[in-house]
Structure formats: C-alpha cells, structure tokens
Amino acid sequence: MSTPAHLILYSHDTFGLGHIRRNRKIARSLVEAFPELHASIITGSGLSGEYASHPRISYIEIDQVEKLPTGQYRSANPEKTFSQAIDARKKAISDFVRSNPADVFIADKEPLGLGGELTDALAHLKAAGTTLVLGLRDVLDEAETLKKEWENKGIFDAIDGLYDHIWIYGSADFYNPLKGIGLPQSVLGRCSYTGYLYQPHPEFEKVPVAGLPSDYILVTAGGGGDGDFLMNAVLGAYESDQAIPCPAVLLLGPYTDREREKEIRARADNIGNIRVIGFNSEPEALIRHSKAVIGMCGYNTFCEVIARDKRVLFVPRQTPRMEQLIRAERAQELGLCETIRAKDATNPTGFAKSIRALIASANQPAPIHDLDSSGLQRICDKVGAILDAQNRPALEVERAG
Numbered sequence: 001m002s003t004p005a006h007l008i009l010y011s012h013d014t015f016g017l018g019h020i021r022r023n024r025k026i027a028r029s030l031v032e033a034f035p036e037l038h039a040s041i042i043t044g045s046g047l048s049g050e051y052a053s054h055p056r057i058s059y060i061e062i063d064q065v066e067k068l069p070t071g072q073y074r075s076a077n078p079e080k081t082f083s084q085a086i087d088a089r090k091k092a093i094s095d096f097v098r099s100n101p102a103d104v105f106i107a108d109k110e111p112l113g114l115g116g117e118l119t120d121a122l123a124h125l126k127a128a129g130t131t132l133v134l135g136l137r138d139v140l141d142e143a144e145t146l147k148k149e150w151e152n153k154g155i156f157d158a159i160d161g162l163y164d165h166i167w168i169y170g171s172a173d174f175y176n177p178l179k180g181i182g183l184p185q186s187v188l189g190r191c192s193y194t195g196y197l198y199q200p201h202p203e204f205e206k207v208p209v210a211g212l213p214s215d216y217i218l219v220t221a222g223g224g225g226d227g228d229f230l231m232n233a234v235l236g237a238y239e240s241d242q243a244i245p246c247p248a249v250l251l252l253g254p255y256t257d258r259e260r261e262k263e264i265r266a267r268a269d270n271i272g273n274i275r276v277i278g279f280n281s282e283p284e285a286l287i288r289h290s291k292a293v294i295g296m297c298g299y300n301t302f303c304e305v306i307a308r309d310k311r312v313l314f315v316p317r318q319t320p321r322m323e324q325l326i327r328a329e330r331a332q333e334l335g336l337c338e339t340i341r342a343k344d345a346t347n348p349t350g351f352a353k354s355i356r357a358l359i360a361s362a363n364q365p366a367p368i369h370d371l372d373s374s375g376l377q378r379i380c381d382k383v384g385a386i387l388d389a390q391n392r393p394a395l396e397v398e399r400a401g
Contacts, residue, residue: 005037005392007383008102010093012114013045013064019108020045021300022137022169024057025197026106029376030383031056037387040100042093044114060096062089065114071320073114086115094120104386106133109140111155111163122162131386134163136177137299138170138196139330141321143180150181159187166191167379169299171372175330194379195372198303212275213247217359218290220251220283222298227253228260230296230315233345235267237355238274240348246291246359247273254279292362294355297328297339305337307373309366312337313358315345335367 009027011019020043027039031054042060063085064076075085093113097105105125111134112118125132140146150156168177172193219234221227231250238244250268252261261278268274277286287293287304295301297314305312314337316324328339338358345351 005034005104005387006100006102007037007039007104007106008042008097008100009039009106009108010042010113010118011045011108012110012117013043019043022135022197023106023108025376026135026379027057028054029199029380033380034384034387036392040096040102042096044089060092062092065089067320082115086117089114090117090120093117094124097121097125101128102130103390103392104131104133104383106135106167107163108135109137111150111159112153116153119158126162131165131390132163133165133167134159135167135169137323138168138175138177139299139323139327140177141323142326145322146177147181156183160184161186163187163190165382167382168193169195169197169375171195174334174371175326192382193372194382195375196303196307197375197379198307198373199376212249212286212289213273215246215291216275216289217246217248217292217294217355218251218283218286219248219294220286220301221253221256221296222301226317227296228256228264229317229342230294230345231264232267233315233342233348233351234294234355235264235271235274236346236348237352238271239267241352241356242271244352244355244359247275248294249286249290250274250276251283251286252276252278292358294358297324297331297337299327302327302331303373306331306369306371311358311362311364311366313354314339315342317342334369334371336369336371 007030009023011023013019020041023041023043027041031037031039038056038058040058040060042062044062044064063080065073065082065085066076067073073082075082077085080088102125107113107118110118122132166187168191170193178188178191219231221230231252234248234250238248250264252264256278265276268276284304287308287310290310292311293305294313294315295305297316314328314331316328316339318325328337331337332339338354340354
C-alpha cells in the first residue's frame with residue numbers, strides 16, 4: 001500500500017496576510033481535489049490558529065520576524081536578533097523536510113527563503129527527487145528594484161537548475177513580474193501562468209455578516225500593519241461630508257497598532273455611520289455583501305474584488321514596494337477599478353468626492369472583463385500531472401473518478 005502523497009508549502013510571512021492566505025487557498029483546493037493528499041504549510045505568520053482547520057492540512061509555525069516600513073527586518077521575539085531568528089527558522093525548516101518527505105514543495109515568492117533560510121532544505125529536497133515549484137504573485141516590484149534585490153540575495157547564481165517549475169499566479173496579458181530583470185532563458189522557460197487564485201468556496205459563502213448595514217462600503221487594509229492611513233483617510237472623508245449616502249465598514253486587520261485602533265474606533269463612534277471590525281479570517285463574505293470596496297490593492301483583495309465584479313477604489317501603498325501601485329494602475333488601464341494615490345486620499349473633500357463617485361458607479365453594471373480567475377483549478381491540474389508522473393495511481397483514480 002502506497003503512502004499518502006505529501007505537499008509542502010512555504011511562506012515566510014513577514015508582513016500582512018497575503019502569503020498565508022494564498023498558501024491556504026492553494027492547500028485547501030488541493031486536498032479537496034485529491035482525497036489522498038496531505039498538505040503542510042510552513043509559516044511565520046503566527047495566525048494559523050485563526051483559520052478554519054482541515055484534517056489533511058497541517059501548519060508548521062516557525063519563529064516570527066517582522067518587516068519594518070523601511071523594508072528592514074527584525075525578530076518578533078525581542079530576546080533574539082534577526083540573525084538568530086533566521087538560524088532557528090532555517091533549522092526548523094530543514095528538520096521538517098528531512099523527517100517528512102514531500103512529493104511537491106511550493107515556495108511562495110522568496111526563491112531561497114527569507115535570509116536564505118531555504119537553501120539547506122531545497123538541496124535536500126532536490127536530492128530526494130521532490131518536485132520544486134516557485135510560486136510568484138502577478139506583481140513583485142519595479143524591475144530594476146527586483147533585479148538588484150535578487151542579485152544581492154544571490155538568487156541569480158542559485159535559481160538556474162533549482163526549481164522544476166515557476167508558477168505565476170496571474171495572467172500574461174495583465175503583467176509579467178519577471179520582465180526586464182535579466183533571468184536566463186533556461187529559467188524563463190520553466191515559467192507558466194496559472195491565472196488568478198480565486199474561486200468562491202461554499203464554506204465562505206455561508207459566513208453570516210450579522211449586525212452590519214444592508215448596504216455598506218467595505219474598507220479593507222489586509223493585515224492592517226500599514227493600513228491605518230487608509231482608515232484615517234476614509235474617516236476624514238466621512239467627517240468632511242456627513243451626507244455620504246452609504247455607511248462604511250472598516251476591516252482593520254490583526255496587525256493594526258492597538259493605540260491607532262483605539263483612535264480609529266473613537267473617530268468612527270463620533271461619526272456614527274461607520275462600523276469597525278478588528279479582524280475577520282474570511283473576508284470573502286464581507287466583500288460579497290458589500291455595495292463597493294475601498295482597498296490598498298494587495299494580491300488577495302484584488303483577486304476577490306475583481307472576481308466578484310465589485311466596484312472598487314484602490315488607494316495603494318508605495319513603500320516598501322511599488323507592487324500595489326503597479327497592480328492598481330494596470331487594473332485601472334483595463335477598466336477594472338479606479339485608483340488614487342495615497343497622498344491624494346489625505347484631502348478629505350477630494351476623497352469624499354471619490355467615495356461618492358464609487359457609490360454612484362456601484363449602481364451601474366459591472367465592467368466586462370476576461371481576467372482569468374481559474375488559478376486554483378489550474379494548480380490542481382498541474383499538481384495532478386506531477387503526481388501522475390511520479391506514479392501515484394491511487395491519486396489518479398480519485399481525480400479521474
């Protein structure tokens with residue numbers, strides 16, 4: 001009798017919720033597609049317990065590190081230096097992959113892991129015959145910035161011959177995150193686009209939104225670590241124009257500074273038609289029930305809003321990466337959203353006008369687009385092909401049946 005297939009996903013999780021939520025979506029889709037498959041998610045988020053459990057998905061938590069607004073890192077544990085935290089993470093990852101053989105390993109965004117923490121594990125997995133996959137979001141950063149970063153991290157010297165596949169979680173006609181950074185054709189030849197990672201899940205469709213207005217604008221800042229500027233901008237707009245014809249629901253995120261959260265809640269209480277939610281692990285239901293959305297244009301929010309055909313106003317951050325601005329401006333070019341710069345959102349009168357325009361547009365038919373949102377299904381097909389090639393007949397029967 002063959003042993004169950006095992007897939008490992010790695011996400012360094014230094015800032016926000018994007019990486020863990022992306023990997024969780026992938027793992028959930030795969031274990032549901034393949035009843036004999038077990039998935040392990042190596043994560044540094046510290047929030048795995050906030051998400052609904054699944055009997056064939058395990059979370060392996062490693063030391064947490066924090067990304068500062070400057071782009072630098074530090075250990076979340078004040079008793080450890082960043083270097084000590086990376087050493088502990090590196091050992092934990094290496095020990096896990098050695099004691100838990102994997103058929104497929106998917107690394108999210110960081111080819112060598114944060115601070116090179118994947119190097120030992122990748123060497124072991126490669127020697128053991130594990131299929132190695134690098135998963136990249138649709139936009140990483142400006143090409144010149146990304147090129148310098150990968151050069152400094154030694155990625156150019158290491159990546160050729162390392163990964164069997166590079167999956168880009170987006171569409172070729174939207175953006176190419178690797179264009180112009182000088183990767184060799186031997187690496188680019190392993191790249192393929194999956195489409196965006198969003199498919200409504202029945203479990204999330206049933207999540208109630210009790211206690212919220214029947215019509216509302218959802219304001220979301222992902223993990224919330226750098227989203228208070230957006231919340232305060234919305235509050236300023238509603239203070240400036242108290243007749244905005246739609247209440248707002250502010251979803252702060254778990255990384256919002258506690259003192260800033262108190263200030264935001266106090267301002268919202270004084271306005272009256274604004275509700276504040278600290279954290280919701282399944283924001284899809286909040287998006288589905290909303291009239292429109294104001295967000296920063298992180299990857300997951302973009303996927304969920306566009307796939308839902310929601311009218312959206314993006315206010316992207318520009319530090320420490322240009323990722324959100326690049327994604328938002330490209331989406332606006334395609335007629336998928338409206339975008340304003342963060343500095344313009346600090347003008348309460350002007351931002352109030354933008355919010356009124358968003359509300360008015362929500363009463364019009366959604367723009368027609370053909371953005372590919374079948375990425376999760378395509379990843380299931382790709383993993384199925386890998387497992388078939390590895391002679392996993394039990395999985396093949398389950399998938400075919």
